[in-house]
Amino acid sequence: MAKILEKRRLTPITQLYKIDAPLVAKAAKPGQFVILRVRKGGERIPITIADYDREAGVLTIVVQEVGTTTRYMGQLGVGDEILDLVGPLGMPLEIPAEGHIVGIGGGFGSAALLCLMRELRARGDTTTIINGAREKDLLILNEELTEVCDNLELCTDDGSAGFHGLVTDRLQQLIDGDGPGRPDSVVAIGPMPMMRAVTETTRGAEIPTLVSLDPLMIDGTGMCGGCRVTVNDEVKFACVDGPFFDAHQVDFEEAVRRNKMYVRQEQESKDRSECMKLAVGQD
Amino acid sequence: MPVKRVEKTPMPERDAVLRSHDFGEVNEGYGMAHAQFEAERCLRCQDAVCIDGCPVRVPIPEFIHEVAKGDMRSAAEILRSSNPLPAVCGRVCPQEVQCEEACSVGIRFKPVAIGYLERFVADWEMEQTDIDITANLNRDEKVAVIGSGPAGLVCAGELARLGYPVTIFEALHAPGGVLRYGIPEFRLPKDVLDWEIEQLKKLGVEIQCNIIIGKTLTMDQLMGEMGFKAVFIGTGAGLPSFMGIPGENLNGVYSANEFLTRVNLMEANDFPNADTPVMVGRRVAVIGAGNTAMDTVRVALRVGAEQGLVVYRRSVQEMTARVEEHAHAIEEGVEFHWLTNPVEILGDEDGWVTGLRCVRMELGEPDDSGRARPVPIEGSEFVIPVDNVVLSIGNKPNPLLLQTTKGLEANKWGCLVVHDGSSETSKEHVFAGGDAVTGAATVILAAGAGKDAAAEIHQDLSAATR
Ligand SMILES: Cc1cc2nc3c(=O)[nH]c(=O)nc-3n(C[C@H](O)[C@H](O)[C@H](O)COP(=O)(O)OP(=O)(O)OC[C@H]3O[C@@H](n4cnc5c(N)ncnc54)[C@H](O)[C@@H]3O)c2cc1C
Numbered sequence: 001m002a003k004i005l006e007k008r009r010l011t012p013i014t015q016l017y018k019i020d021a022p023l024v025a026k027a028a029k030p031g032q033f034v035i036l037r038v039r040k041g042g043e044r045i046p047i048t049i050a051d052y053d054r055e056a057g058v059l060t061i062v063v064q065e066v067g068t069t070t071r072y073m074g075q076l077g078v079g080d081e082i083l084d085l086v087g088p089l090g091m092p093l094e095i096p097a098e099g100h101i102v103g104i105g106g107g108f109g110s111a112a113l114l115c116l117m118r119e120l121r122a123r124g125d126t127t128t129i130i131n132g133a134r135e136k137d138l139l140i141l142n143e144e145l146t147e148v149c150d151n152l153e154l155c156t157d158d159g160s161a162g163f164h165g166l167v168t169d170r171l172q173q174l175i176d177g178d179g180p181g182r183p184d185s186v187v188a189i190g191p192m193p194m195m196r197a198v199t200e201t202t203r204g205a206e207i208p209t210l211v212s213l214d215p216l217m218i219d220g221t222g223m224c225g226g227c228r229v230t231v232n233d234e235v236k237f238a239c240v241d242g243p244f245f246d247a248h249q250v251d252f253e254e255a256v257r258r259n260k261m262y263v264r265q266e267q268e269s270k271d272r273s274e275c276m277k278l279a280v281g282q283d
Numbered sequence: 284m285p286v287k288r289v290e291k292t293p294m295p296e297r298d299a300v301l302r303s304h305d306f307g308e309v310n311e312g313y314g315m316a317h318a319q320f321e322a323e324r325c326l327r328c329q330d331a332v333c334i335d336g337c338p339v340r341v342p343i344p345e346f347i348h349e350v351a352k353g354d355m356r357s358a359a360e361i362l363r364s365s366n367p368l369p370a371v372c373g374r375v376c377p378q379e380v381q382c383e384e385a386c387s388v389g390i391r392f393k394p395v396a397i398g399y400l401e402r403f404v405a406d407w408e409m410e411q412t413d414i415d416i417t418a419n420l421n422r423d424e425k426v427a428v429i430g431s432g433p434a435g436l437v438c439a440g441e442l443a444r445l446g447y448p449v450t451i452f453e454a455l456h457a458p459g460g461v462l463r464y465g466i467p468e469f470r471l472p473k474d475v476l477d478w479e480i481e482q483l484k485k486l487g488v489e490i491q492c493n494i495i496i497g498k499t500l501t502m503d504q505l506m507g508e509m510g511f512k513a514v515f516i517g518t519g520a521g522l523p524s525f526m527g528i529p530g531e532n533l534n535g536v537y538s539a540n541e542f543l544t545r546v547n548l549m550e551a552n553d554f555p556n557a558d559t560p561v562m563v564g565r566r567v568a569v570i571g572a573g574n575t576a577m578d579t580v581r582v583a584l585r586v587g588a589e590q591g592l593v594v595y596r597r598s599v600q601e602m603t604a605r606v607e608e609h610a611h612a613i614e615e616g617v618e619f620h621w622l623t624n625p626v627e628i629l630g631d632e633d634g635w636v637t638g639l640r641c642v643r644m645e646l647g648e649p650d651d652s653g654r655a656r657p658v659p660i661e662g663s664e665f666v667i668p669v670d671n672v673v674l675s676i677g678n679k680p681n682p683l684l685l686q687t688t689k690g691l692e693a694n695k696w697g698c699l700v701v702h703d704g705s706s707e708t709s710k711e712h713v714f715a716g717g718d719a720v721t722g723a724a725t726v727i728l729a730a731g732a733g734k735d736a737a738a739e740i741h742q743d744l745s746a747a748t749r
């Protein structure tokens with residue numbers, strides 16, 4: 001059990017949680033994740049570690065409410081316990097290239113850049129974050145992200161804040177030498193189409209790029225193989241070998257297809273939880 | 284006086300058609316009358332060869348004699364003194380290749396139903412409310428047990444009986460290892476496992492779930508700042524193997540571990556009351572012929588498949604499943620394709636499984652394992668139309684702990700190396716047993732290893748304090 005110490009709404013469907021989890025906070029490294037379960041009979045879902053405070057024993061996570069479990073999570077308030085929380089899982093993120101590192105975040109993905117970019121900056125890299133969303137109100141954690149990097153670039157599809165366009169449009173400008181300049185390495189975390197687009201943008205420019213794959217997971221320890229992805233024609237278990245992989249080697253088509261395996265059941269489950277008056281935002 | 288009867292007293296079973304739609308236990312268990320009737324068949328041999336067939340040397344004729352006399356309390360004491368998990372083992376041990384294979388009655392007749400009697404005695408014990416267990420933790424040295432499968436549970440229980448404060452660390456959210464997530468309820472009811480775990484708690488064993496040693500905590504932390512004086516590793520062999528044939532990543536292909544975990548641990552059979560789904564179409568093919576394969580195909584029937592198929596490249600003689608599970612699977616209508624080797628999983632344009640391309644095999648010369656080597660018959664390829672494929676071709680030990688623990692040695696298969704005839708690893712005060720050492724094996728071997736390791740840990744810690 002892990003107690004929720006703080007909770008903050010970031011967008012209508014995204015909330016940030018600070019959780020009392022001393023063992024996980026102490027062991028966590030950037031790029032790792034936890035698996036949590038919020039009720040008996042509930043699903044185990046993977047959630048990235050956005051940040052951690054080793055001394056205080058506090059873990060920060062950001063959860064986007066897309067289906068049954070993330071909505072149940074949204075119902076929990078300060079003082080409530082998360083039934084099961086295990087971690088840190090996966091391999092810590094390693095960025096070999098030094099120099100100008102660009103982190104690109106979309107959706108809940110921007111949160112994961114918090115601890116990562118802070119650490120890279122401490123190691124002496126020049127750090128840029130491109131924080132993207134459809135519109136201004138969906139951009140998350142701008143203030144926190146400013147503090148952990150050298151340049152924060154905002155991007156909105158509708159131009160309501162920052163650069164008017166997609167994160168990949170802005171990325172292309174940097175590659176062409178604009179603003180903080182050409183990246184030596186790129187990390188992208190967010191929705192699959194965004195990560196795919198980033199991958200294609202950096203492929204031609206031959207910039208080493210890492211993406212965080214998010215296959216369906218159960219145990220998170222390598223026991224089920226449900227999270228398998230194909231990278232460089234090899235089968236990998238994302239929960240133990242990943243979740244970050246060399247973007248230019250990832251079989252995205254397969255990853256996207258495998259994530260859709262349970263769409264029908266997910267909808268059924270969501271409808272049902274709605275019937276049980278567990279609609280979003282009722283907290 | 285022993286009574287000569289050719290046949291075993293039959294085990295009362297639930298009707299195959301009815302049971303194949305639910306998760307209720309298949310074998311209903313003997314009543315007292317059945318048990319005494321069967322116990323009479325035991326010859327009480329001077330040289331009880333059945334004991335040699337038992338990996339933990341249960342004094343079989345002694346407990347059976349108590350059953351015959353009707354002294355259940357003595358029977359239970361005798362049984363539990365040598366087998367710490369009798370209710371589990373009575374249900375899942377492959378008796379036909381252990382005690383019952385050796386049994387003297389079996390030379391001319393069917394052997395004594397030792398497994399059924401073991402289960403009967405253990406079930407009687409579970410119903411007693413006046414057997415009282417209390418914690419008496421009078422030793423100072425704390426011991427950590429990693430993994431809560433049969434090896435870990437038994438090791439913890441034995442150590443607690445010796446007075447050691449023991450903490451079990453388990454990666455998953457519920458304890459039991461394969462007994463929890465692998466073996467289905469219709470063979471091993473969760474109540475039985477929960478009862479065993481309850482007894483451990485009464486003995487003072489602490490169980491901490493959701494902790495992965497090597498991730499959440501390291502071995503060094505356990506033995507350093509946390510003050511554990513000895514560690515037992517019972518992390519099992521939970522890493523699923525894939526075949527490496529085309530189509531393995533299609534939608535609708537599972538490892539047996541994933542399929543069984545979705546149902547047994549995550550309760551997918553109760554979806555949408557429980558939140559985790561499992562995807563079964565009309566026809567489900569399971570590749571392999573061990574206990575895991577039998578469990579998987581029978582679970583598939585119970586979660587909605589119309590037809591379950593087992594596809595295996597060797598013949599029925601080489602099958603490693605318990606004979607009883609094979610028989611039950613046949614009764615439940617499972618189709619067996621022996622000498623059939625899958626070479627490709629076929630899918631439609633959306634990436635969903637549609638079939639399994641196979642080649643027929645014939646048996647050739649014996650291979651390294653002494654079993655006849657199956658060789659493909661040229662030009663015999665054919666397609667079995669199926670909606671799901673579940674791979675049940677074996678498991679290897681999980682490398683998680685190994686990767687993060689200095690000084691712990693493993694062999695080329697990833698199995699932890701222990702000193703000959705002992706459970707001591709290459710690291711001081713660290714012991715190991717069960718599938719993590721042997722590779723995928725059996726519950727009783729894991730339980731036996733846990734028990735032996737407890738004795739060694741006791742010796743190790745006693746020597747250290749002297
Ligand atoms: C390593 C890893 C890290 C993650 N980190 C975060 C995080 O920090 N914050 C966060 O909010 N989410 C994160 N996710 C995604 C999160 O696990 C899923 O959103 C969650 O499992 C959905 O569960 P649900 O029961 O609410 O919805 P479901 O009922 O399971 O699904 C609802 C909808 O979400 C889609 N969906 C389900 N799983 C995924 C997935 N893995 N990726 C993309 N879409 C999915 C489904 O297709 C469906 O349309 C991460 C996933 C992985 C693998």
Ligand SMILES: Cc1cc2nc3c(=O)[nH]c(=O)nc-3n(C[C@H](O)[C@H](O)[C@H](O)COP(=O)(O)OP(=O)(O)OC[C@H]3O[C@@H](n4cnc5c(N)ncnc54)[C@H](O)[C@@H]3O)c2cc1C
Nearest residue numbers: 430432433434454460461496519574717718724725726729
């Ligand atoms: C489906 C199936 C059916 C079977 N049927 C039979 C049968 O009928 N009869 C029979 O005798 N045998 C059977 N077996 C085999 C038997 O179950 C195993 O041999 C036995 O469970 C091994 O016990 P164990 O304690 O070594 O490991 P396991 O039961 O595998 O338990 C290991 C535990 O350790 C945990 N763990 C792993 N790594 C870590 C870590 N780093 N930190 C914390 N925890 C960790 C795991 O989560 C797991 O819970 C079957 C196996 C399967 C899969």
Ligand code: SF4
Nearest residue numbers: 325326328333386387
């Ligand atoms: S070998 Fe068979 S008959 Fe002899 S003691 Fe053992 S169970 Fe009884």
Ligand code: FES
Nearest residue numbers: 220222224225239
């Ligand atoms: S989630 Fe089960 S192996 Fe990765």
